[in-house]
Amino acid sequence: MSFSSDDSSFSSSTSGKDGDSELQEFLLIEKQKAQLNAQIHEFNDFCWDKCVDKPGSKLDSRTETCLTNCVERFIDVSLLITTRFAQLLQKSGM
Template sequence: MSDLFSSTSTNFDEAPKAKSGSVDPELDNFLMIEKQKAQFTAQIHEFNDFCWEKCVDKPGTKLDGKTETCLNNCVDRFIDVSLLITNRFAQLLQKSAGGM
């Protein structure tokens, strides 16, 4: 699933150039927001896939308490790890930007 964005033929980072030769800031901002939305949607699908496989033995008409608790805990831990990794990368970026 992490290859979702790298395998597409459209490169969202290459915005059309304005007449002055620079990237249109409004278009650049729009593309950044749309990319973030797509990444967020992909993350939700990843939560669903991972936690469904981990917690749901056999689908039924209603979730039992054990399955519901497992799904809640799974998503919570997944979010915790995602935030931990994101924060760690942000720290590394700050260190590398400060060292230049």
């Protein structure tokens, strides 16, 4: 199966389970990309509101430091929550 990222169309050179598994893998990757983009937009919005008082042509060092720390903490918390949920799922036998 070949995928074209230019026009989001694909053509199948295989049929049956091989094509289905490739399609499922493609869809999973696209879903992960969409989730990553959504998370990036979420912390952009949050950290922008928290750190940027008034936009200018350049970031001052205080704003840059605030944005860096904010994004790093946001990622740390996201990873912590993801790890904790994975542990809970593993304990429950799912």
